[in-house]
Amino acid sequence: MFIRTAQTRPEMTPPGFADEAISPYRARLADLELAVTSALLPLSLVSDDDMPNGEPELLGQFASLSALRFARLSISGVGARWNRKAADIGNYVKLIFITRGQGRLWRNGSAQILKEGMWTIYDPACPYRLDSDEPYDCVAVAMPVGAVSIQRFLADANWAEQTYPIAGNMAIAFETISACLDGKVEAGRDDVAATAHAIATLIEAGIRRSMDNGGAFLDMSRETLLLSQAHQAIRAYGADPEFSVEGLADILHVSRRTLSNVLKLSGQTPYKAIQQYRIDLSCAILSDPGQSHRNVTDIALDAGFPDATHFARLFKQQLGMTPTEYRHARLTTKLPRVPRLSTLARECASRSA
Numbered sequence: 001m002f003i004r005t006a007q008t009r010p011e012m013t014p015p016g017f018a019d020e021a022i023s024p025y026r027a028r029l030a031d032l033e034l035a036v037t038s039a040l041l042p043l044s045l046v047s048d049d050d051m052p053n054g055e056p057e058l059l060g061q062f063a064s065l066s067a068l069r070f071a072r073l074s075i076s077g078v079g080a081r082w083n084r085k086a087a088d089i090g091n092y093v094k095l096i097f098i099t100r101g102q103g104r105l106w107r108n109g110s111a112q113i114l115k116e117g118m119w120t121i122y123d124p125a126c127p128y129r130l131d132s133d134e135p136y137d138c139v140a141v142a143m144p145v146g147a148v149s150i151q152r153f154l155a156d157a158n159w160a161e162q163t164y165p166i167a168g169n170m171a172i173a174f175e176t177i178s179a180c181l182d183g184k185v186e187a188g189r190d191d192v193a194a195t196a197h198a199i200a201t202l203i204e205a206g207i208r209r210s211m212d213n214g215g216a217f218l219d220m221s222r223e224t225l226l227l228s229q230a231h232q233a234i235r236a237y238g239a240d241p242e243f244s245v246e247g248l249a250d251i252l253h254v255s256r257r258t259l260s261n262v263l264k265l266s267g268q269t270p271y272k273a274i275q276q277y278r279i280d281l282s283c284a285i286l287s288d289p290g291q292s293h294r295n296v297t298d299i300a301l302d303a304g305f306p307d308a309t310h311f312a313r314l315f316k317q318q319l320g321m322t323p324t325e326y327r328h329a330r331l332t333t334k335l336p337r338v339p340r341l342s343t344l345a346r347e348c349a350s351r352s353a
Contacts, residue, residue: 029078032058039064040071041092041124041142042085045078046290057135063180066196069142072181075103079131081290084239084302086124091145091236094124095203097166097174101136105129107161109287109330114138118163119170121207125236127284141177143200145232162210170206173199226252226262230273238277241306245270278304279318282311286327296323 033045039062047056056077063070086092096103096114103114106129107122114120116136122128124142166174176199179185185195233251237243248270249259259270268276282303285291291299300311300323315323 036060036071037083040069040140041094042083043080043124044083045080047078061181063183065180065185065192065199067144068196068199070177070181071140072137072178073140074100074135074137075132076135079129079290081129082124082127084125091232092124092142093121093145095119095121095141095143096130097139097141099137099139101132101134103130103132103136103138106131106288106290108284112161112163114163117166119166119174120163123235125239127281127288129288129290139174139177139181141203143203164206164210168206168209169202170209173202173206176202223262223265226254226258227265230259230262230270234274234277238274239281239302239304241301241304243274243304245274248274274304275314278311279315282315282323283319283326283330286323287330289331292327292331299323 029045029047033043036045036058037043039060045058057074058076058078059074061072096105097119098114098116100116102116105112105114105120105122107127112120164170176195180195180199185192229252230248233248237247237251245256245259249256252259254262256270263270263273266273282299282305285294285299285302296312297308300308303311305311305314312322315321315326319326321329
């Protein structure tokens with residue numbers, strides 16, 4: 001199996017991978033996974049044995065500006081999926097711009113088709129799988145979540161689980177990112193921080209445009225904003241068994257009492273919100289055909305439960321079946337989706353509106 005990277009400019013090469021990046025190489029998939037993780041965000045790569053057109057291949061160029069990370073990828077027969085280590089680097093989101101062919105993004109048990117000339121955004125700390133039945137090219141961007149508009153966008157599946165044309169401010173952001181990948185922005189000669197800020201601002205403006213087109217960009221109350229931020233923090237850190245209510249309050253810089261009052265708007269306590277996220281996360285993994293070989297104990301740990309016994313008991317209390325029974329039913333029949341925290345956030349937003 002040939003897996004190689006394209007020739008890249010020295011300043012784009014991920015640290016520690018200079019030799020591999022400047023020439024084609026034969027390597028284990030794990031080596032390439034480490035290279036992409038070093039340059040972008042933690043993920044897991046898998047080869048797609050069903051690809052009819054030759055051997056799996058991935059060619060890439062990488063660049064970074066301040067906290068932004070970019071990758072231009074040409075992919076054939078290689079899939080990417082969620083890696084729980086993505087939450088360890090902080091609260092990041094990932095954007096995908098499709099420039100040739102089409103890809104497929106799996107989230108919450110359903111597939112989203114990514115066509116040429118379109119973009120989408122997703123949370124790399126939540127379960128996903130990116131694959132395709134044909135070769136395709138894309139540009140991936142990892143950026144910190146900071147703006148309220150991005151937090152709102154991710155909190156509502158009606159916006160986040162859609163694709164959008166590369167147009168307006170998002171098109172300008174894409175062209176600037178492409179210039180960075182082409183080596184046209186040079187540290188020492190150009191103001192790298194200003195360029196990074198401009199790209200982030202353009203992306204945020206593009207997201208606001210997408211929300212405006214939906215006719216729903218409204219001012220958020222403090223409570224609704226805190227609920228959205230709590231949702232984001234739980235998604236980012238909830239898979240860590242050591243994550244607690246105290247940790248959530250510390251991240252939001254509020255007291256436990258304030259946190260309880262905010263989550264009460266959605267009918268939950270902070271503890272139940274974290275446990276519900278972990279149940280939802282385990283359901284997403286159990287519903288993924290690509291992870292059907294994994295045992296329930298490993299899935300429980302990946303979902304943030306410290307032991308499989310507690311996980312199985314809580315799971316059956318909520319869903320009326322064991323995790324193994326749920327997996328069998330989900331992969332062989334059409335079960336309804338489990339409500340997610342984003343649903344609760346939308347309910348709270350509609351109340352405040």
